[in-house]
Structure formats: structure tokens, C-alpha cells
Amino acid sequence: MTAKPADRLLLGALRHSAPRASAVLLLTTGGAAVGLALPVTLGHTLDLLLDGRPAQTWLAACAGLIALLVLFGALDGLLTGTTDARATVWLRRRALRGVLAAGPTATERYENGDLVARVVGNAATAGTAPTALAATAATALTPIGALVGLALLDPWTAAAFVFGLPLLALLMRAFVRETGDCVAQYQRIQGDIAGRLLEAIGGARTIAAAGSHEREAARILTPLPALSRQGHRMWRVQGRSTAQAAALVPLLQLAVFAVGGLRLLTGALTLGDLLAASRYAVLAAGVGTLVGHLNGLVHSRAAARRLTALQDLPAIEYGDVEATEGRAAETGSSAESGTGPGAGVDAGGEGGAAACTGALELRGITVRKAGHTVLDGLDLTVPGGCTMAVVGRSGTGKSVLAAVAGRLIEPDAGEVLLDGEPLRRLSHYALRRSVGYAFARPALLGDTVHDTVAYGVYEPGPGDVEAAAHAAGAASFIRRLPEGYATPCADVPLSGGEIQRLGLARAFAHAERLLILDDATSSLDTVTELRVGRALLRDVRAGTRLIIAHRAATAARADLVAWLDAGFIRALAPHATLWEDPRYRALFGQDEPAPPAEESGQPPHRWQVPVAAEDGTAEQDRTTARLPVRRRPADGPAVGKPPAGGPGPRPRRAIGHGAATAQREGAGAGAPNGGPADAGPANNGRSDAGRSGAGGSDAGGSDAGRSGRGASHGGSSGRDFPGRGARRIGGPAGARPADARGEGLTPVEAQWPPSSPGAADVPDIPNVPDIPNVPSWAHGRRAPGGEAQAPEGRPASEGRPAPGGWPVPEGIPIPEGMPVTQRRRRALADLLSQTEPQPPAPAARVARPGHRPLGHGHRPAGESPTPTPPSAPTPPPTPPSAKAPEPDVSTAGPKGQPGSATSSGPAAPGPEGGAPAPSGRPVAGPEMTAARVVALGERWAVQRRGDQ
Numbered sequence: 001m002t003a004k005p006a007d008r009l010l011l012g013a014l015r016h017s018a019p020r021a022s023a024v025l026l027l028t029t030g031g032a033a034v035g036l037a038l039p040v041t042l043g044h045t046l047d048l049l050l051d052g053r054p055a056q057t058w059l060a061a062c063a064g065l066i067a068l069l070v071l072f073g074a075l076d077g078l079l080t081g082t083t084d085a086r087a088t089v090w091l092r093r094r095a096l097r098g099v100l101a102a103g104p105t106a107t108e109r110y111e112n113g114d115l116v117a118r119v120v121g122n123a124a125t126a127g128t129a130p131t132a133l134a135a136t137a138a139t140a141l142t143p144i145g146a147l148v149g150l151a152l153l154d155p156w157t158a159a160a161f162v163f164g165l166p167l168l169a170l171l172m173r174a175f176v177r178e179t180g181d182c183v184a185q186y187q188r189i190q191g192d193i194a195g196r197l198l199e200a201i202g203g204a205r206t207i208a209a210a211g212s213h214e215r216e217a218a219r220i221l222t223p224l225p226a227l228s229r230q231g232h233r234m235w236r237v238q239g240r241s242t243a244q245a246a247a248l249v250p251l252l253q254l255a256v257f258a259v260g261g262l263r264l265l266t267g268a269l270t271l272g273d274l275l276a277a278s279r280y281a282v283l284a285a286g287v288g289t290l291v292g293h294l295n296g297l298v299h300s301r302a303a304a305r306r307l308t309a310l311q312d313l314p315a316i317e318y319g320d321v322e323a324t325e326g327r328a329a330e331t332g333s334s335a336e337s338g339t340g341p342g343a344g345v346d347a348g349g350e351g352g353a354a355a356c357t358g359a360l361e362l363r364g365i366t367v368r369k370a371g372h373t374v375l376d377g378l379d380l381t382v383p384g385g386c387t388m389a390v391v392g393r394s395g396t397g398k399s400v401l402a403a404v405a406g407r408l409i410e411p412d413a414g415e416v417l418l419d420g421e422p423l424r425r426l427s428h429y430a431l432r433r434s435v436g437y438a439f440a441r442p443a444l445l446g447d448t449v450h451d452t453v454a455y456g457v458y459e460p461g462p463g464d465v466e467a468a469a470h471a472a473g474a475a476s477f478i479r480r481l482p483e484g485y486a487t488p489c490a491d492v493p494l495s496g497g498e499i500q501r502l503g504l505a506r507a508f509a510h511a512e513r514l515l516i517l518d519d520a521t522s523s524l525d526t527v528t529e530l531r532v533g534r535a536l537l538r539d540v541r542a543g544t545r546l547i548i549a550h551r552a553a554t555a556a557r558a559d560l561v562a563w564l565d566a567g568f569i570r571a572l573a574p575h576a577t578l579w580e581d582p583r584y585r586a587l588f589g590q591d592e593p594a595p596p597a598e599e600s601g602q603p604p605h606r607w608q609v610p611v612a613a614e615d616g617t618a619e620q621d622r623t624t625a626r627l628p629v630r631r632r633p634a635d636g637p638a639v640g641k642p643p644a645g646g647p648g649p650r651p652r653r654a655i656g657h658g659a660a661t662a663q664r665e666g667a668g669a670g671a672p673n674g675g676p677a678d679a680g681p682a683n684n685g686r687s688d689a690g691r692s693g694a695g696g697s698d699a700g701g702s703d704a705g706r707s708g709r710g711a712s713h714g715g716s717s718g719r720d721f722p723g724r725g726a727r728r729i730g731g732p733a734g735a736r737p738a739d740a741r742g743e744g745l746t747p748v749e750a751q752w753p754p755s756s757p758g759a760a761d762v763p764d765i766p767n768v769p770d771i772p773n774v775p776s777w778a779h780g781r782r783a784p785g786g787e788a789q790a791p792e793g794r795p796a797s798e799g800r801p802a803p804g805g806w807p808v809p810e811g812i813p814i815p816e817g818m819p820v821t822q823r824r825r826r827a828l829a830d831l832l833s834q835t836e837p838q839p840p841a842p843a844a845r846v847a848r849p850g851h852r853p854l855g856h857g858h859r860p861a862g863e864s865p866t867p868t869p870p871s872a873p874t875p876p877p878t879p880p881s882a883k884a885p886e887p888d889v890s891t892a893g894p895k896g897q898p899g900s901a902t903s904s905g906p907a908a909p910g911p912e913g914g915a916p917a918p919s920g921r922p923v924a925g926p927e928m929t930a931a932r933v934v935a936l937g938e939r940w941a942v943q944r945r946g947d948q
């Protein structure tokens, strides 16, 4: 890097602190002038005293000059400190702005510690430049003034001094050149050490666990010898320069003294003049002081070079499209509360959602990192309101894709559009308000818990913050904090999962149109992850969700899964469809490992689900999109065609505000015209259409109804879809008439319950905030994903008391007369055997004898809502109904009958990549693993003993 940008930066700092720097210059110049005046005054006073003439005035003048010298020095010291500080702050701000504006690029290019060293240490060094410059100028005045003084006293003495000046100039030049180089090296190595140190501090636990602190200390200090070499080199250069100056300066002084002596003999100079001439000679050769100031300037320039590198980081530039303004005007609604500039804009409420659904489009995205192509011309369309999971092997570029999708980084090629608007055209405010991110390791950047959740381009109101925390599963632990939401983050050590939940809450509270979760639930326990996943789909207002998923359950809950491999979208389909591919299952630890596309010999599918408008145009909006349209490549899995109709809308559930839970009739959301429900993505099992790959025609199957989760033909009570009607975070309650009729719903919307079997098979675990993970199957059982219900028509809260008073789960055979303790053991043993992973169900299970698709009509009266095979286990447990879950009418059968939810489809993936669920049998995923069940059993036993 040339020195020019660094010099420009230093000049900027000088201009910023110009008044103070000028004062320093005046003081140092004044000090230099006093210093120059002192010798001649002293000489004249000496002559007067030697001649016996009155010298009081001159003596007083000498005293005054000396006092001034001291005063100027003191003021100079004081002003120099504050001026340096101001200049440092100015430089630091600019550097920091450059780093933060560049986003992740800064940390990709420089080590964290190096960045810190630059912003902290180098900025402080460069900040001394203005005063060093002023001091150098003033110091340079002294030799010049001394030379002028010499010339005025006697030209011959001045000539003797000038004779030795070229040598002095050469000495200075060599000093500056060599010092500059070794100072730059020294600062670079300091940054390297700081980087290693920061890395080690961040990894303190790993180091402790590995017992490698000695080795780590050695690693941090590896560059120390190099630093030492540069330090010694610096000292050598300075020492040599000083020594050379020390040899040269006395020679110059000697020359001046010799010529002055001769002039004294000839009577041209008095004794006082000779004293003054010798003093001027010393001042004129004041190399020592000048070297010191020059040294400071050299350090400042080297540091400024390192700072300009930060300023030159490519900053993300923003456009001027204020999307939210338009939406605010359009919606005319106002957020319930909020103080930020965006308060009053309802993102997820009425109207706005219709205008901006969060449709995301990635066109030809190419990203290269370190010479390696991570994403290669990737095309992906995420329809507005869709929840898309992105899965793929580690290192395939999921995080890079997530970063590009919300413009955290710029792609090397391609464009990202949100609701048809290129992201780069959105203003900074509009972009960051529209897109929310949650990460695996979020930073808690607020002072208090409330501030941390509210942290963003605008500040949501307390109600929204609490609602977001509730949705993120953080409300329960926040309540337990000493000061609740007002608790300073620094005062409470939070676990990884708690930090992650605050990060999720932050994203939930802000994202308006697009919510991107990059592995943001990885630290959550399975039950919390499940709750958050559900809240995410039901309660969070962001229109579209892009979720980097590693768990099969997460993928199963999404409307669509994008399978990323080797920089391409290898396949795009509902989880259920993809699950048929063993290579897809292998991503979740099932079957054989998935070979990368290039190794499998199979070209990656570069295809996407086209979102066709009803009129057949490529344009789509939330109300007309049909997702997904099946398109089966020659070698790829089929993608489900949307059903002609869909299951009924979901019941409303508002979060945090106690807003109404509305149960609506989904009359229009079932398969219209009385036709069979299509096996589109709404299919809760594997769609027949998916198996046939026939393009999802009605003939492809009617498994949608088989899912039994609100997909029954003819409509059922359902839940609403995020972004519509129901009151969510910051959004008003109320439903559009179209919603109430079940019309105008996209298939994506109508796909609640989630279209994938894995999601349906995840046991529904409602919020039990204060006693997390306590299931309620001691009190009643719950249909899979459905409302807790007690057997034999008893209220759910009643449970199934065992003879000994200890309630046992339904479905577990307990011989009569068995002692209570034995019953408990037996119950647990039975449950254990049921909750162990099951082998994948054979496809034949789909067509098992007696199977009756449920999508074609109502269940005959009296028929068991759950066609459980004789060996079928108990449905997964349900938390105590006292804490009770809201009725999950998505599982309601026709006319809202509870318990019609039964996966009669083929084997489906369980949560956590667990085994596919046999038909008609809910999967107990790892959240009900053997160990957990035992632990819970013990806990209940203890509780029970306490009760008794």
C-alpha cells in the first residue's frame, strides 16, 4: 500500500483536531522561540555583568524567559494528551465504521485479534500524529532559528555549522527509512499475537478440556521471536542514529566554537557572543529532540496505513428504496407499540402481508471463498409465506447461502430479490427491517435482556419484545432472572441454549418479511426446539422463513426443503418426498452416506419449484401462488403438485398478548368440488403422487386426508397461516373475510398441519414454561400432534388413574392386579420399547390390508379415530392438561373431532432423523428417548411420593 492514503488519513485527523493542534503548535513554537531567545539574553547579561554595568533588567528577562519555557512545556504536555485522545477517537470511529460496514467480510479478511489491535492499538498510535507533527514543526524551527541566530551573531560561525549539515541530513534520512520499515513489521506481528490471543480466549473451554494451555501459550507467543527481532532492529536503528548524531553534533559544535574563538581573538565577538554562539550550535544540532518527534511520526504513519486498510474494506452499499414506507402507507395500520422510526408499520398484519409476502428469489448466485466456488450459479425461489429448510452436508454452503439471502455478504455473481425488488436497491433501514437473522451463536448486544431482544434498526415495544421472547421459548427463563427483562446481560451467565433463544427472540421481534435462521436452534433441547419450531410457523409474523436445518424434524416441519450439494440445489421438494431418497436420508444419519453430487455421478439438479400464478403467468403473489408445482427431472425426486384445495386453515393463536384464538371453518380449504384431496405437499405422509412421480395429479393419491391432520376433505377446523389475520408479534388481530372462508389461501398456507410426515409425527408438546419437559401423559393422552384427550370420554385433565393412584399412559397394557410399583416399571419398560428408534417401515405398509385413505370423507361414527394396529404403541405423551395446551385443532377430524389425526401414510421420518414412523402410529422421537423416559419416570415417582 502506498503511503498516500495513510497520509490523507493523518491529514484528516489533523484537520479534525486543528484548533488543538494549532494551540500545540503555538505552544511548541513559543517554547522554541523562548529557547532561541534565551542564549542571546544570557550572553548579553553575562557581558553586562562582566563589564560591571547594571544588569537587573536583563537578569529579570532571563528569569522571565525561563519561566515561560516551563509554562509552555506544561501547557504543551496537557494539550498534547487531550489532542491525541480526540484524534484517536476520530480515527477509531472511522476504522470501526469501515469494519462494521463491511460486515462478515472484515472478519473473513482479518483475524479478529488483528482487527482489535488495529482499531485499538494502531488507532492510538496514529492519533498522536497531529501533535507529533506540530511538535516536529516546532522542533524543526529550533535548529533553523538557531542557525539564523548564529548567522546574525557572526556569519563565519554559521558557515562552519552549515558545512556539517549534509552529513546530518543523511543521518536523518537513513533513520526515517529504516525505522519506518521495522515499525511496520513490529505492528504487524503485534496484531498477529493479538489475534492468537483473542482466539485462545474465545476457546478457553476447549483449551481447558484439552489440557493444552501450555501448548496454547506457546502457540500464542510463537511470533514473539519475530517481534523481538523487529524490536531489536528498531533499537539498533535508533541507537545507531543517536550514536552517529552524538558523534556528529559535538563535531559541529566544536567547529562553531573554534571559529567563534578565532573571531573572539580578532575582536569580532565578545565573550557573551561566544557563549551565545556555542549555545546556538547546540540548538541547531538538536537532532536528539527532532529524532524523537520524527520517530513518533514514523510510528503514526505506519499505524495509519494499517487503519486505512480497514477503511478500504468493501462496504455494503444500499439503495434508496424504502419498502417499509410504502407498506406503512399501504397498510395504514400501526404497531401496537414501539418507539423506533418504524413504529407504526405493521409487517405482518393485514394488507401489508398481501403486498409484501417475503417472496425470495436467488438468481444465478455464485460465491467464491478463498479461491473455492461455494455456490455456483444457484437459482432458488422461495414463495412468499413459505417455510423452506435448507439442508446439506456440512460445508456445502448453507451458511453462505443464508448470508447471501439477507445480503450479509454480496455474491460474486447473481442477484437476490425480495418481493421482486433487488435487495441491493433497498435502503439500509428497509433491508434490515425486512430481513431478520438468528444465528447459532448470537451476540447479546443489549445492556439488558429487553435491550438484547429489542436490538435492531428500530426498537419494538415491550409487548412485542415479550411476545417474541415467548415465541422463542425464552419467556420462562427470563421470568426467573432477578430483574426479568430489565436484568443486565452482564449479570447473568446464560447457557448456550438461552443465548440462542434470545437471539431467536431478537429475530422474531424484528423480521418483517423474511426470517433467516442459520442453525439458530442447534443448542436447544429437542422439546424447546419443537416448541420454537411450531411458534415459528404459527406465531411469528415474518412472511417467509429460510431455515438452515440439520434435524430431520425441522426439515419435516418446513413446506419445502432445498437440498444443497456442491454449490447447487440438488433437489427441492417437501421433506416427505425427499425422504424416499436414501441419499437424502443419509444426510440425517440414515442409511448410507450421501455422496456429493459430483461423486455420485449424478448431475446435481439445478431446478427449482416454479411458482405458477393461477393465470399461468410466472408472476405470483401470496394469494395466488400454488406451491409446489411438480416437476420431476429425469433423475430426481418428484416435487408435489399443489392440491387443488387444501386442508382448512389453522386456528389462530396469538402469542404474548393473549389475543383471541380463533377457530375457523375451513370450508373452502379442503379439496373443492368434493374431489379427493390431492397428494400435494399437504400430504402428511408420503404422497402417493410423490411416489408415482406422476406430477401430483389427483389420481396420484389422496393421502392428504390420510394424514388426518386437518387435511380431511371437506375442510376442517384449522389454523391460520403466519402473516395473515391472526395477531402475531406486532400485528393486529383479525382475519380477512377471505381467510374466514378458507379462500384465497395458497396451498402453502393451506398446508397446515405441515405437509411433511416427520412434522406430523413429532409429538405435540405444548408450552409448560415453568416445569419444562414434564409430559402430561400421566393425566391424559394426546393424539399425535393433537389435543390432549382422556380415554373413555373423560376430560383430558382427568387422566387414567391406575389402581394405585399413579396415572399411567394410555395404551400401555397393565395387567390387573399388578402391584403399583411393578406397574410403573412395566409401564416404563413398555414405553421404552416403543420409543426406541424403529426400523424404516417397508413401503408395503402403505398398502397394508384394511388401509383406508382418510381423505375421502368422514369417519364412520363409532370408528376409532386412530386406526391403531394391535401392536401399536401409545401415542406420545402429553403435558398435564392443567398447564394446558391450547386445543390443537389441526388434529381434529371432521367437524373438529379431536383425535382423528393418524398417520396412515407410509413410513415417515421421525424427528432428529429418527426412524420413519410406521403407519398409524405416532413416532416417539429422541425427545422421548429411553434415558429421558427413565428420568421422567423417576421424576414423577418423586413428585408422586411428595404428593402422597
Ligand SMILES: Nc1ncnc2c1ncn2[C@@H]1O[C@H](COP(=O)(O)OP(=O)(O)OP(=O)(O)O)[C@@H](O)[C@H]1O
Pocket (backbone or CB within 6 Å): 108, 369, 370, 374, 392, 393, 394, 395, 396, 397, 398, 399, 400, 401
Ligand atoms: N470466509 C471464508 N473464507 C474461506 N472459505 C469460506 C469462508 N466462508 C465459508 N467458506 C467455505 O465455504 C464452504 C461453505 O461454508 P458454510 O459455512 O456455508 O457451510 P455450511 O454448509 O453452512 O456448513 P455447516 O453445516 O457445517 O455449518 C466451506 O467449505 C467453507 O470452508
